[in-house]
Amino acid sequence: MERLKAILKWSGIVLGSLIVLFVAAVYARHDRTFDSPYPKITASTDSAVIARGKYLVNGPAHCTGCHFAPEDMAKAAAGEEVPLKGGFAFQLPFGVIRTPNITSDKATGIGALTDGEIARVLRNGVFPDGRAVFDFMPFHDLSDEDLTAVISYLRTLPPVHNPVVNREVNFMGKAVSAFLITPVGPSAVPPRRVTPDSTAAYGKYIAHSIANCVGCHTNRDLMTGAFVGPSFAGGFSMPSDVMPELTFTTPNITPDPETGHIAQWTEEVFLHRFRQGVQIPGTPMPWGSFKNMSELEVKALYRYLQTVEPVKNKVEKVVQKTESN
Template identity: 25%
Template sequence: MKKFLLVLLLIVVLVAGGIAWFATRKPVSPFDNVAAMQAPSEELLQRGEYVARLGDCVACHSTPKSAPFAGGLEMGTPLGSIFTTNITPDKETGIGAYTLADFDRAVRQGVARDGHRLYPAMPYPSYVKMSDDDIRALYAYFTGRVEAVRQPNKPSGIEWPLNMRWPLALWNAVFTEGGTYEQKAAGDDRWNRGAYLVQGPGHCGSCHTPRSITMAEKALDESSPLYLSGALLDGWYAPSLRGDPNTGLGRWTEDDIHAFLKNGRNGHAVVFGSMADAFNNSTQFMTDDDLKAISHYLKLLPGDPARDGTPWQYDEGAARNVALPAREQIPGAQTFMAKCSFCHGADGRGKQQWIPPLAGSAASLAKENASQINVTLNGSGRIVADGIPDAYRMPPFRQQLSDQQIADVLTFVRSSWGNRGGSVTADEVKSLRQHTDPASSSPIILQMR
């Protein structure tokens, strides 16, 4: 019996030691034996700045009150809040002591310079696909152009034992894929460039792909129909980017997608929520060639008719419901006419590209209602295109309307003009009212240099 217990103890020790070794070892980087970078050229610095725009690094690693890239943005997770880190070249609180290999491990493999694992809120499962050239340029930009800011990082709000980092090594081994993006013969050069941008630096799947109970994205590329099929994330619903005619991009042309990314608006929608930050700090700065490549790639992702249902068609019948005296008898109709119709129209069609339609919008047809509740409560951030703030924005109704009034008006919207997103309850509004902070609707518009 004693021999058996000793053998069992030895096995436990060996397994524990193996796990500990695996969890604490630093992954190999292709830059491990690269000499310290010389003073980067202006061309490399400019390319690095562009790659930082592609990755929208400034949106997460900044706050409206902080210097660019100094960190401190609170991000909600099921386990508790975490805060983004200082990635300015300050040697004590930032990444000033990082070598190119250290930087590469952090960005593409989720391992900090001291060996601790990063939470996958840092989208390294996507960034791993970035090319060596883009990583080299990004490092040159952060160490050679970004201004150093001394700002200590905030500890996470995740309590022990869930805050232990070593299990993330096992998570990475199971749920991430190694290797940079490789050209696929099935697509042309434009398709492959779009795939690289969407899957790699753009990390679109971080928001738009559903996650499993382990918080891993259920798919990382177009080989799965779940990739970019829509996901609920921290009080917002990121819609499908596939060819779904109701909840995705099925009714959009490539030009529509290009206009949305370039201008923040088109005839179908206007950016809001997290996408407003992505537009303000990232997509509007991309080249037309890159935007067209992204549009081309997304437009070729097929939809799922079984999930999306019969394509939406406009129903004129709602006009009767907003006419007097009928609207006085329909919950939400009177509130809609008083608070919403001036901008979105009594017919729900909006005002061309300036004010989005509610009739047939993805948010009105998706079963997830978080985005409509959130934007009704907190409004939308200001869209800033070419440095000019937009004159039109969704105002917050948090103080003007009760939970029941918001539930009623959204139920009306989601069941009118052919919409079939489903009803909204007062409890759902109450939950998001408590979860969201009005300050979070303020846009982060930052000059990166």
């Protein structure tokens, strides 16, 4: 009995000390910084480059679908151009993350950052101060030309003064930053240029490196973002950011004849669907921005999705009431 008490006492002390050490480590590490080179990207004032950037930002890359202010939500969801002054909030289990102001305002936007600093956020997932970016943005493999185009367009945005508190995370969020979050960078040396055309190869580039189709239509761990299911087979559930009472599950968009949601769709049906915009209110899919995609790119996407591995995965319901816990 005495021995048991002694063991319990000592294990209590050990556990207590471990917790203290863990808490101390979380506080010491949650702001940790990373070394990462600045991509050699320089903004251009060429009007064709800026036009390509504008198209990407308001179309397939859907920056507008996230970096809008709450009062502009309806317009952003409809695919209209709105000031990219930030403030839209993602409610996550570990806290609130708001999109930063990415207008050219020097004090509250990105006007004071260098081209290399902005390029490093998008390509290497490292903030100007060295902290890791939470991996919301899928642009690590964007070509040099497209990254240049995006930054060149951002430079033309009129400054809007709008201070945003980017992160308000709880202890779990700090622990996640301290131990789980490291910068996500390119999967290979990014291409210098990928020429827009209607081929499956270009569709693959949009689906993986610009529009993030793969990031939502593949099952993932909501906490770490790790991919846990076959690509494009759907089944990834997420509460709606704008209507938290609804939880969405992405459909299987592989060409599996039985369970593939779009297996019977012709190219015409697919094109028409992308012109329609939001059909289910609260959907996380940025249909508004995608509505602005060119016919060429939507066709390329369709052609690419025909070539992905068919996977059997029946997704019963794409929208359900969020279970309260």
